[in-house]
Amino acid sequence: MGRWEPNAPGRLQQAAFELYTERGYDQTTVAEIAASAGLTERTFFRHFADKREVLFEGGDRFRATLVDAVDAVPPSATTLEAVTAGLKAAGSVFPTPQLVRRRQALILANPELQERELIKLASLAASLGEALRRRGMPDTAAELAAETGVAVLRIALTRWIEDPVERPWEVHVSEVMDELRRITAERSGVAHGLKRSMGSGRARAEASAVLG
Amino acid sequence: MGRWEPNAPGRLQQAAFELYTERGYDQTTVAEIAASAGLTERTFFRHFADKREVLFEGGDRFRATLVDAVDAVPPSATTLEAVTAGLKAAGSVFPTPQLVRRRQALILANPELQERELIKLASLAASLGEALRRRGMPDTAAELAAETGVAVLRIALTRWIEDPVERPWEVHVSEVMDELRRITAERSGVAHGLKRSMGSGRARAEASAVLG
DNA sequence: TACGCTGACGACAGCAACTGCCATTACAGC
DNA sequence: GCTGTAATGGCAGTTGCTGTCGTCAGCGTA
Incomplete structure (x- = not known):
């Protein structure tokens, strides 16, 4: 039994993902993420280089x-x-x-x-x-x-x-x-068959779909 | 003659580029860029969304x-x-x-x-x-x-x-x-010859047998 | 038992990026 | 001359991020 709850990085990731999706990335502060994981902002930055890296x-x-x-x-x-x-x-x-x-x-x-x-x-x-x-x-x-x-x-x-x-x-x-x-x-030119009789780009698109 | 020197964005770009290359991006503050262009930090952020955008x-x-x-x-x-x-x-x-x-x-x-x-x-x-x-x-x-x-x-x-x-x-x-x-x-196999011009020159003859 | 070491964390101060709000002032049009 | 507009300055405030120091459990060792 450690002094602190285990898996601090995992808890921070979980909390960040949930807060980011709930109220949006911009509307979430690092302090909120840390508090949600039962930690402080300073500890967040010990585990992740910045606010984005946690994702x-x-x-x-x-x-x-x-x-x-x-x-x-x-x-x-x-x-x-x-x-x-x-x-x-x-x-x-x-x-x-x-x-x-x-x-x-x-x-x-x-x-x-x-x-x-x-x-x-x-x-x-x-x-x-x-x-x-x-x-x-x-x-x-x-x-x-x-x-x-x-x-x-x-x-x-x-x-x-x-x-x-x-x-x-x-x-x-x-x-x-x-x-x-x-x-x-x-290939370009008319000697290859693929593009023969395809004057417009529209026709080429359809042909491309057909040839798929 | 206007009240201010003309082309503020251009002056900011010039100053930023020079400071970034001289002392490095991290070691340059926006306030320094603005001062170097004869402006203030607040004006910098009116012309550019952030410190990077100026480049x-x-x-x-x-x-x-x-x-x-x-x-x-x-x-x-x-x-x-x-x-x-x-x-x-x-x-x-x-x-x-x-x-x-x-x-x-x-x-x-x-x-x-x-x-x-x-x-x-x-x-x-x-x-x-x-x-x-x-x-x-x-x-x-x-x-x-x-x-x-x-x-x-x-x-x-x-x-x-x-x-x-x-x-x-x-x-x-x-x-x-x-x-x-x-x-x-x-292409896999030896029948095409195109790949002769590139790569390690290692034989790829058995590719068709291995990978279909 | 007493001591020291280490590792994870908290507390606090501080810097820099960025924003909002209001004031200032030259210039244009009336 | 008056007024609106556009470009800027000033200033306070938030937030991301860092440096530094203190705290405290667990561990080994004399």
Whole structure:
């Protein structure tokens, strides 16, 4: 039996998440969060670097899972296959879709939280880029593939959250990755068939949907 | 002659940029910036939303130039061609490479500034996505292409800044875009030959057997 | 038993970012 | 000359965040 209640960081996270969603991020002070967890403001800042960081704790686990999965992909696989495998594996650390939805809604409603989310994703891209360099990719290609992979992650996450029939994470990753291949494989000119007889952008959109 | 010196926002930007680079972002107070421009802290916050925003004023011009260029691309062009045209055109609003280098170094040295840069790029991606939707692309494809385009922008900008022979912006955009096509076109198995030009050179012959 | 060390926390002072409110003053239009 | 407007200053107040010091339980050790 310790002098204080156990798991102070966890209690602070819980309290912060609830207060942020109840009365909004701006309308919540750090002192309120700490009091709600039975602690003081000073202790809050001993456990978290700032008011936003309390919402971004799972990021390291996500990153580690992704990187480990990429490292485990056999070297014979293509870059996009490795990235795809990493993204799919990282989905295992997601909590329930319900919680992810609430969290994303919270972030979407606050520019400050969006900024933090974005720099976390940029850091994730850097780690992914390192993993790809370990597979033998040159620097530029690795960085580009990593940034693109994180773009896929963002789109896939949005679609996963909004999917009315709740198809699994891996399906959305595959779909968005396929969409990426489709976009980048598009060729100009009339010699390739794909764009033949598609004068307007509208027609191209429909064709793209059909070809999906 | 007005009551005050003209162009207060411009003077504040100039003063902020110089102080940030001289003594660092953290070691500079808003009061110092304002005093250096012959104004008060209160006036600073009338012209700029916060301490970081004073460094991110050109963003709207960049965005407008990019979007206009994408809108001007004929509908027969592919998505990547449109994005490439937009990125190349937007390069016209860059100041001298020297200034861009100092600015990027400043941002790279401060996480807070990185966060602001990232949310500006995210906003840029949203605008680019809108422009692509105007071309008839479905939502997911437009967002994905826009995010990918911004990834290309980031990589190309880094390479442009670091290019020892200072080749023009358009060349770097083209190169990174080609790299993107190469990465995404990579196929499992040995029948395609494209990937011969990149990566570790390790045999990927068994990829189709392993990953289907 | 007595002593000291450590680790988690509270209390307090203080700085800087940012906001709201009101006062000031040149300039334009009437 | 009068009045409205726009740009600024002054000032108090809130909040995020930091530095510093004190408190107190648990632990080991002579």
